[in-house]
Amino acid sequence: MVTPAAAEPTESKPLRADARRNRARVLEAAESVFAAKGTGAPTEEVARAAGVGIGTVFRHFPTKEALLEAVLIARLHRFADEAEAVVAADSADPGAAFFTFLAGWIEMSSAKNAYFEALTAAGVTVPKEKSGIGGRLLGALGVLLSRAQAAGAVREDLVTGELITIIIGVAKAAEYAGPDARLRDRAVTILFDGLRPSAGERR
Amino acid sequence: MVTPAAAEPTESKPLRADARRNRARVLEAAESVFAAKGTGAPTEEVARAAGVGIGTVFRHFPTKEALLEAVLIARLHRFADEAEAVVAADSADPGAAFFTFLAGWIEMSSAKNAYFEALTAAGVTVPKEKSGIGGRLLGALGVLLSRAQAAGAVREDLVTGELITIIIGVAKAAEYAGPDARLRDRAVTILFDGLRPSAGERR
Amino acid sequence: MVTPAAAEPTESKPLRADARRNRARVLEAAESVFAAKGTGAPTEEVARAAGVGIGTVFRHFPTKEALLEAVLIARLHRFADEAEAVVAADSADPGAAFFTFLAGWIEMSSAKNAYFEALTAAGVTVPKEKSGIGGRLLGALGVLLSRAQAAGAVREDLVTGELITIIIGVAKAAEYAGPDARLRDRAVTILFDGLRPSAGERR
Amino acid sequence: MVTPAAAEPTESKPLRADARRNRARVLEAAESVFAAKGTGAPTEEVARAAGVGIGTVFRHFPTKEALLEAVLIARLHRFADEAEAVVAADSADPGAAFFTFLAGWIEMSSAKNAYFEALTAAGVTVPKEKSGIGGRLLGALGVLLSRAQAAGAVREDLVTGELITIIIGVAKAAEYAGPDARLRDRAVTILFDGLRPSAGERR
DNA sequence: AATGAATGAGGCTTCATTCAT
DNA sequence: GATGAATGAAGCCTCATTCAT
Numbered sequence: 104m105v106t107p108a109a110a111e112p113t114e115s116k117p118l119r120a121d122a123r124r125n126r127a128r129v130l131e132a133a134e135s136v137f138a139a140k141g142t143g144a145p146t147e148e149v150a151r152a153a154g155v156g157i158g159t160v161f162r163h164f165p166t167k168e169a170l171l172e173a174v175l176i177a178r179l180h181r182f183a184d185e186a187e188a189v190v191a192a193d194s195a196d197p198g199a200a201f202f203t204f205l206a207g208w209i210e211m212s213s214a215k216n217a218y219f220e221a222l223t224a225a226g227v228t229v230p231k232e233k234s235g236i237g238g239r240l241l242g243a244l245g246v247l248l249s250r251a252q253a254a255g256a257v258r259e260d261l262v263t264g265e266l267i268t269i270i271i272g273v274a275k276a277a278e279y280a281g282p283d284a285r286l287r288d289r290a291v292t293i294l295f296d297g298l299r300p301s302a303g304e305r306r
Numbered sequence: 307m308v309t310p311a312a313a314e315p316t317e318s319k320p321l322r323a324d325a326r327r328n329r330a331r332v333l334e335a336a337e338s339v340f341a342a343k344g345t346g347a348p349t350e351e352v353a354r355a356a357g358v359g360i361g362t363v364f365r366h367f368p369t370k371e372a373l374l375e376a377v378l379i380a381r382l383h384r385f386a387d388e389a390e391a392v393v394a395a396d397s398a399d400p401g402a403a404f405f406t407f408l409a410g411w412i413e414m415s416s417a418k419n420a421y422f423e424a425l426t427a428a429g430v431t432v433p434k435e436k437s438g439i440g441g442r443l444l445g446a447l448g449v450l451l452s453r454a455q456a457a458g459a460v461r462e463d464l465v466t467g468e469l470i471t472i473i474i475g476v477a478k479a480a481e482y483a484g485p486d487a488r489l490r491d492r493a494v495t496i497l498f499d500g501l502r503p504s505a506g507e508r509r
Numbered sequence: 510m511v512t513p514a515a516a517e518p519t520e521s522k523p524l525r526a527d528a529r530r531n532r533a534r535v536l537e538a539a540e541s542v543f544a545a546k547g548t549g550a551p552t553e554e555v556a557r558a559a560g561v562g563i564g565t566v567f568r569h570f571p572t573k574e575a576l577l578e579a580v581l582i583a584r585l586h587r588f589a590d591e592a593e594a595v596v597a598a599d600s601a602d603p604g605a606a607f608f609t610f611l612a613g614w615i616e617m618s619s620a621k622n623a624y625f626e627a628l629t630a631a632g633v634t635v636p637k638e639k640s641g642i643g644g645r646l647l648g649a650l651g652v653l654l655s656r657a658q659a660a661g662a663v664r665e666d667l668v669t670g671e672l673i674t675i676i677i678g679v680a681k682a683a684e685y686a687g688p689d690a691r692l693r694d695r696a697v698t699i700l701f702d703g704l705r706p707s708a709g710e711r712r
Numbered sequence: 713m714v715t716p717a718a719a720e721p722t723e724s725k726p727l728r729a730d731a732r733r734n735r736a737r738v739l740e741a742a743e744s745v746f747a748a749k750g751t752g753a754p755t756e757e758v759a760r761a762a763g764v765g766i767g768t769v770f771r772h773f774p775t776k777e778a779l780l781e782a783v784l785i786a787r788l789h790r791f792a793d794e795a796e797a798v799v800a801a802d803s804a805d806p807g808a809a810f811f812t813f814l815a816g817w818i819e820m821s822s823a824k825n826a827y828f829e830a831l832t833a834a835g836v837t838v839p840k841e842k843s844g845i846g847g848r849l850l851g852a853l854g855v856l857l858s859r860a861q862a863a864g865a866v867r868e869d870l871v872t873g874e875l876i877t878i879i880i881g882v883a884k885a886a887e888y889a890g891p892d893a894r895l896r897d898r899a900v901t902i903l904f905d906g907l908r909p910s911a912g913e914r915r
Numbered sequence: 916a917a918t919g920a921a922t923g924a925g926g927c928t929t930c931a932t933t934c935a936t
Numbered sequence: 937g938a939t940g941a942a943t944g945a946a947g948c949c950t951c952a953t954t955c956a957t
Contacts, residue, residue, distance in 0.1 A: 272479025297500030359918040562939040678885025703906030
């Protein structure tokens with residue numbers, strides 16, 4: 104299962120070709136602008152980056168908050184896409200697959216993850232269930248996790264619901280380490296070590 | 307060693323008594339306002355909470371950024387204070403002392419730590435060295451860490467410099483877990499398990 | 510004489526059937542939307558109410574102002590239609606006919622008459638003469654008025670030109686009274702009493 | 713009893729001298745700007761006319777609606793002031809006093825009375841009671857009215873509550889007559905004739 | 916030193932109008 | 937002819953910062 108291009112709203116009638124193209128461009132521009140300058144960046148800058156008028160941005164996303172939310176959802180969809188791809192690949196080494204996937208995702212998101220805060224700060228209940236993204240994500244992560252546990256690569260008492268919280272923490276540490284790659288890798292490694300089987304056996 | 311009240315600038319001439327009191331009140335108010343409403347809260351609200359005029363806030367902190375920075379530094383100083391207190395207590399169980407201290411800190415900061423982001427987003431290089439706070443912090447944490455390592459409670463390959471990064475990540479995870487105490491505790495436990503000795507021994 | 514459907518422009522070539530239908534639907538929708546939400550309502554809402562695209566609205570009325578004007582003219586045409594119908598009915602009690610007609614009109618327009626203001630505010634000289642509506646209106650009102658005067662039901666010194674001004678004032682008072690029917694009726698009654706013969710005889 | 717300068721809010725502590733001056737200037741500017749260009753005129757134009765920054769306007773009136781309301785209330789206060797002055801003058805000819813007062817007020821407001829509409833259109837319940845203006849107004853009008861009735865100059869069945877509605881209607885008619893002074897006077901005269909004693913005696 | 920009024924740049928959002936499909 | 941996406945000027949409002957009191 105693959106995310107429809109640019110995670111467009113599922114309910115309404117299909118957008119005109121040019122409209123869909125613009126919507127996608129805005130979403131893309133928003134992602135990079137917000138990543139670079141923080142979620143406080145003016146909407147107009149997103150418009151400029153997308154090469155459209157400010158009105159077009161607001162036509163597609165009637166509120167700045169809606170835009171932020173859409174970016175977040177798109178990102179989660181890509182996360183789910185990748186997770187499902189790894190599931191489908193069905194690696195011979197599920198432990199490696201699991202950790203590689205997590206590390207890859209963290210690498211990718213480390214420099215640009217203020218979305219959760221921006222949204223929660225705005226009082227938005229992060230729409231985990233919106234567009235079914237929550238289910239997909241938990242589903243795919245659950246498969247990866249249980250395979251890795253079955254292979255003895257991950258502690259048994261870890262459940263899927265805890266994973267996202269943990270990933271966010273690790274991503275945050277990585278982001279804080281910033282450009283210092285060695286520090287970042289060490290922090291990620293150490294934190295992930297908490298997921299391994301022997302961990303937590305004694306205390 | 308104990309932090310001078312309200313972390314006032316070390317170089318300038320001593321403030322008049324009322325001025326020092328106002329400075330402290332503003333700092334306190336800023337901490338709680340920013341904690342409650344995020345760092346985007348208007349400076350005027352801080353003034354109101356402190357019971358002073360807006361002009362007074364800007365007299366003490368010529369910029370909003372300066373205010374944010376001062377709050378952050380004050381917080382780090384308290385962090386250092388606590389760490390030094392734990393060092394001074396010289397517990398018989400250094401491992402427990404170490405983890406208890408970390409957990410306490412996380413608990414405290416989990417609900418209110420947008421400072422790092424707000425500052426880094428603003429392009430401020432977090433002033434680790436400013437007012438010597440970095441040194442104190444690393445010093446105290448270093449002692450706690452090496453005692454815990456000597457007692458076999460923490461993995462040997464962990465160095466002080468990595469600790470702050472890790473703490474930030476764990477705090478973030480805790481914050482994201484939000485009001486769900488069980489989830490928060492689990493995430494913190496799991497992530498801290500990565501600091502334990504057996505962790506990382508095999509891979 | 511009866512108003513041609515939807516008061517379409519008299520000069521231009523006859524519209525295609527569907528176009529004429531659309532024009533009428535837009536005009537109707539505009540009337541009810543502007544009545545309900547005021548003349549500041551977005552043109553797009555008119556389009557939605559008419560079940561056509563926004564482009565269609567602007568094709569028929571190149572300007573919002575033109576749309577407003579068309580609505581006003583249509584309304585005046587209906588006013589004239591009714592007046593002419595009353596003239597044609599040639600009631601045995603011309604005084605009653607006159608006042609009944611006025612009251613009916615006031616009743617109808619009381620809740621929805623921002624057109625004059627919207628237009629005059631926009632600097633439009635209300636196009637009394639446009640499409641000959643002024644003539645029809647004054648003609649019909651003149652007949653009703655003089656019959657009522659001949660019957661001794663209306664003061665002799667009242668001339669047609671004053672009537673519209675007076676009607677607007679009374680309608681305004683009625684509108685201001687709003688939902689309070691008793692108050693509205695009293696105000697209308699009192700103001701209309703000024704039109705009766707004994708009024709103004711002494712001063 | 714005379715309105716405090718510029719109808720400043722009664723509750724809060726007295727404003728600083730300069731602030732009060734600015735508040736009054738803004739109110740004055742708002743009145744003339746809205747009168748000239750309608751209540752849709754941009755707030756910035758009011759600021760310009762008052763010779764202050766846009767921020768100052770919003771400091772005193774946190775919303776455009778609040779500004780409109782303040783203008784309306786100021787105007788009503790002046791209405792009440794004048795009415796009370798006429799009451800105090802205690803003319804020997806109460807009928808003339810009554811009609812002269814009404815005519816004067818209408819003359820004054822005829823060219824600039826979109827406030828009621830602007831406010832009611834915005835869904836504002838016209839704050840008749842706010843700042844006690846309703847009471848003052850009705851009180852003074854009531855005295856003028858009953859004196860005129862006692863003198864036999866005004867019909868007996870007219871009650872104070874109806875008067876404001878009627879005045880609004882007459883003012884509206886006068887406004888519509890616009891620059892044509894003869895037409896305006898005639899309309900006002902005719903409508904006011906409805907208030908005289910013989911009117912309504914027969915029907 | 917403290918106060919709080921004034922300032923105005925800048926952000927979000929709306930909506931009349933144009934134009935490619 | 938109809939459609940609705942795109943446009944951008946313009947409006948309302950916020951808030952960091954300055955300055956007269």
